[in-house]
Amino acid sequence: MGVPYLGLGLGGKIGGIIPRQEHINSTSDEFCHGHTFLLRPRMKTFKLLFGQIDICSIHRFNLLRYALYWCILSIPKEERRGKRLLLIYEYKVAGTPKQYAAMDEAIKITQFIRNKCLRKWMDERGVSANDLQCYCAVLAKEYSFASLLNSQARQVAADRAWFAIGRFYDNCKNHRPGKKGYPQFQHDNRSVEYKNSGWKLDPDGKHLTFTDGCGLGRLRLVGNKKQQVATFPLKQIKRIRLVKRADGYYVQFSVQAERQVKHVATGAQVGIDVGLKKLSTDSNGNTVANPRFLRKAEKKLKRLHRRFSRTRKKSANRTKARQKLGKAYLKVQRQREDFARKTANALITSHDLIAYEDLKIANMVKNHKLAKSISDAAWGQFLSWVQYYGVIHDVPVVAVAPHFTSQDCSGCGTRVKKSLSTRTHICWHCGLVLDRDHNAARNILDQALAYLEAVPWGTRKQADRAPRKASGQKTTAASQQ
Numbered sequence: 001m002g003v004p005y006l007g008l009g010l011g012g013k014i015g016g017i018i019p020r021q022e023h024i025n026s027t028s029d030e031f032c033h034g035h036t037f038l039l040r041p042r043m044k045t046f047k048l049l050f051g052q053i054d055i056c057s058i059h060r061f062n063l064l065r066y067a068l069y070w071c072i073l074s075i076p077k078e079e080r081r082g083k084r085l086l087l088i089y090e091y092k093v094a095g096t097p098k099q100y101a102a103m104d105e106a107i108k109i110t111q112f113i114r115n116k117c118l119r120k121w122m123d124e125r126g127v128s129a130n131d132l133q134c135y136c137a138v139l140a141k142e143y144s145f146a147s148l149l150n151s152q153a154r155q156v157a158a159d160r161a162w163f164a165i166g167r168f169y170d171n172c173k174n175h176r177p178g179k180k181g182y183p184q185f186q187h188d189n190r191s192v193e194y195k196n197s198g199w200k201l202d203p204d205g206k207h208l209t210f211t212d213g214c215g216l217g218r219l220r221l222v223g224n225k226k227q228q229v230a231t232f233p234l235k236q237i238k239r240i241r242l243v244k245r246a247d248g249y250y251v252q253f254s255v256q257a258e259r260q261v262k263h264v265a266t267g268a269q270v271g272i273d274v275g276l277k278k279l280s281t282d283s284n285g286n287t288v289a290n291p292r293f294l295r296k297a298e299k300k301l302k303r304l305h306r307r308f309s310r311t312r313k314k315s316a317n318r319t320k321a322r323q324k325l326g327k328a329y330l331k332v333q334r335q336r337e338d339f340a341r342k343t344a345n346a347l348i349t350s351h352d353l354i355a356y357e358d359l360k361i362a363n364m365v366k367n368h369k370l371a372k373s374i375s376d377a378a379w380g381q382f383l384s385w386v387q388y389y390g391v392i393h394d395v396p397v398v399a400v401a402p403h404f405t406s407q408d409c410s411g412c413g414t415r416v417k418k419s420l421s422t423r424t425h426i427c428w429h430c431g432l433v434l435d436r437d438h439n440a441a442r443n444i445l446d447q448a449l450a451y452l453e454a455v456p457w458g459t460r461k462q463a464d465r466a467p468r469k470a471s472g473q474k475t476t477a478a479s480q481q
């Protein structure tokens with residue numbers, strides 16, 4: 001029975017409070033007790049919005065539960081969650097070649113199920129997320145190798161397919177310009193994810209045993225001694241993910257935990273402008289150099305690429321060359337990540353407000369001449385770490401619209417047109433001479449402050465970014481409203 005229940009017999013009605021029940025069509029007395037209860041529970045009369053009704057203890061409990069549920073739902077999401085985050089604890093995994101092969105197999109099964117689910121969605125109309133989850137069981141019966149993987153891990157694979165489908169639907173619904181991202185079949189999957197079954201963590205946190213049919217067995221965890229995932233209760237470990245990287249296999253524990261750092265107020269507020277020459281320039285004129293990790297590694301990478309392309313296909317040397325190349329890229333990736341995190345953390349700990357420009361990086365990368373430099377600077381990674389540390393330190397991080405931030409004068413607000421190659425801002429109106437990026441950073445801070453004056457931080461849901469400043473003259477909070 002799929003219809004929502006609307007009446008509770010005995011004259012009284014309560015709309016939609018009782019969830020779906022399988023025995024709705026039975027008489028009211030039967031319904032109230034269900035078929036399985038032999039003893040008649042004590043009835044009590046309740047006065048509800050819809051009049052007086054008789055209700056048994058089971059439904060009293062249900063009513064209470066739903067009332068509680070709605071109370072919780074009415075609390076804003078942010079307050080309900082607090083600073084709850086999913087922390088990722090990562091360990092390298094030490095195992096035997098046989099175990100590594102088993103991991104590869106599990107990863108392949110995940111990819112197989114994801115692609116099969118996608119195929120089903122493409123071939124049939126109106127397939128829902130739930131249908132895909134049910135389809136996992138069908139696949140497990142049909143293909144013996146698929147049944148080796150833990151059932152919840154199979155469902156995660158189906159969720160991955162639905163994630164791609166959902167994103168495509170969202171893009172269509174929101175009329176996203178350009179390509180809508182029609183889901184693609186995956187051929188390079190590198191991870192398999194378990195929920196809360198199919199694995200067992202040793203109490204000392206040094207070994208992880210997988211119990212499903214893939215034959216992964218007991219694996220030793222090699223990792224940071226300061227980060228002990230075993231210190232968390234098992235209930236908080238929501239997912240376990242096995243990831244294959246160029247230099248080996250890793251296991252990630254996603255732990256639901258709270259993380260908050262006491263922020264020491266410094267009174268400093270800053271706007272930052274990200275660029276290619278300098279990674280960031282703040283409104284006080286301080287700069288952070290762009291480390292250009294890719295440019296530095298380019299010579300080595302090119303050599304490795306040449307060596308790789310000289311090898312014969314399917315040869316052992318080719319595999320070796322590929323692994324070396326993969327490791328070299330992994331190093332660049334890690335250097336970037338490390339730098340972005342450390343810089344972002346330093347920025348947040350030393351300031352009480354950060355304002356940045358909300359750049360459309362995906363569009364900027366389309367400029368082929370700058371694409372490599374923009375990607376190498378990793379602005380997006382840097383800014384997302386700034387936001388992350390902002391949440392943890394409880395420091396406001398405001399994004400402002402990027403229009404005219406580098407054109408307008410930060411002293412008087414006059415628009416001074418300049419091309420991308422003009423590195424200095426010279427105002428013909430007030431005579432201000434500043435570095436281009438420094439000027440932009442000051443504008444960004446001004447915009448953020450004007451926005452915060454109108455909408456104080458934390459009072460109501462902040463917009464995605466501060467609205468664009470009215471062109472020309474400097475705006476006050478009043479004129480922005």
Ligand SMILES: [Zn+2]
Pocket residue numbers: 409410411412413414427428429430431432
């Ligand atoms: Zn000026």
